[in-house]
């Protein structure tokens with residue numbers, strides 16, 4: 096999922112209003128931007144939607160890394176279309192966040208100066224062509240696990256953004272799976288690339304769901320507000336159960352010697368990722384954190400003259416129109 | 421030169437233009453000045469790559485050697501590429517990228533309009549499909565050139581620099597040779613020189629709105645569309661684009 100470790104904000108609102116608000120949510124009503132909402136709800140949502148949006152934007156970088164090296168015209172077109180979709184997802188989500196009173200420039204600057212985060216997964220590199228398939232299969236796959244339930248989230252604009260986004264994400268996942276299947280069924284070198292991609296991306300994909308609920312203190316309030324729909328462990332388990340048979344079909348080995356079906360639980364038992372690595376990545380010490388943020392900052396700084404120029408032109412044009420009237 | 425040889429060369433010129441420019445534009449992915457531009461640039465690149473599949477697909481068919489569009493894109497060396505030099509010059513800043521796009525889109529839209537009346541139905545069909553996409557590219561690139569030319573002092577200066585740098589690459593799009601003569605004779609494509617007047621009118625109007633000055637010199641670099649002499653940049657572009665296909669020959673992707 097693209098929003099990890101979202102701390103929910105404590106709320107100090109009128110208890111009567113709070114109770115009425117909670118009753119609306121419990122009744123399955125959607126909260127719209129003009130409705131009254133607790134300050135904690137608003138702030139938590141900004142953080143969550145913002146982190147999700149930033150993930151879509153930063154997520155362009157590891158995939159964009161392969162656009163100029165895509166091995167066929169068809170693959171190049173598919174990848175371009177996907178990356179374009181992801182930027183579009185960022186745009187819908189920034190718009191949803193704007194309805195909560197935070198402008199796109201403000202929230203962008205919070206990403207650029209490190210006040211806001213994006214998903215840990217995008218701090219890992221894409222090193223061979225099979226990574227592009229693996230990202231679609233695993234990363235979009237994990238994102239869908241989280242985003243499908245969020246279509247029912249209580250905040251109207253977020254829910255509607257999720258409905259649009261989910262359609263495209265499942266398309267990405269199918270295309271990713273198809274790309275890695277082609278590799279897994281290919282030459283010995285291609286098969287090696289596919290296995291290498293799975294080896295590197297498996298545990299970071301599991302980390303996408305965030306730490307175990309035992310260690311997650313923020314879940315209860317968010318779940319009551321229906322801005323978090325399932326626990327981290329539930330979603331992670333669901334992801335493992337879905338992915339293991341797919342890997343078997345591809346003839347690829349999941350890098351977890353202890354992975355096995357547990358008849359009693361009706362689920363796969365699996366090894367947890369190394370959470371100390373996860374916290375390192377969150378703190379900025381992942382393999383690509385510095386480069387990713389530097390790339391986004393450079394794009395923003397280099398683009399300042401363009402944004403200023405277009406704004407100045409729009410003002411001149413408006414003034415000329417005004418003068419002509 | 422047989423008619424089919426000329427036809428093949430003509431199709432390479434169309435397809436290599438879109439392939440190489442599409443590649444250049446795709447280099448922006450994730451690095452544009454605003455999110456809307458990231459989306460628009462990816463969209464432009466995607467359209468150009470889609471057009472490449474059609475032009476090079478037809479080129480492979482006409483060549484009749486059992487090759488595919490991918491073989492032509494990924495397994496030819498620089499001297500066999502037939503794109504105009506304008507398409508292969510590096511992106512530079514965002515202003516240069518958009519100026520290059522505008523100077524190309526203006527030619528491309530006029531060319532496709534003529535090709536829609538081609539005597540070859542396949543060419544006419546590709547041109548018809550592509551022309552809708554390119555009309556939108558032109559609208560966007562022209563708007564951006566005007567917005568930045570007539571924006572701030574800095575944006576104006578940068579756009580003028582971009583125009584000064586790129587202008588010597590414009591003339592090549594209108595040069596004719598015996599391939600073109602053959603295409604004119606067969607009614608497949610127009611004489612490139614015949615597009616210049618319409619181009620000049622369009623470009624002068626937009627660059628005028630952009631408060632930019634067209635350089636006086638009509639000097640034109642050449643050698644791309646004939647393959648006689650590309651820039652040094654093309655080889656580097658190809659090393660990246662063709663790497664996987666070259667390193668793992670025969671693999672299916």
Ligand SMILES: [Fe+2]
Pocket residue numbers: 151180181184260264
């Ligand atoms: Fe997305």
Ligand SMILES: [Fe+2]
Pocket residue numbers: 181235263264267
């Ligand atoms: Fe996606």
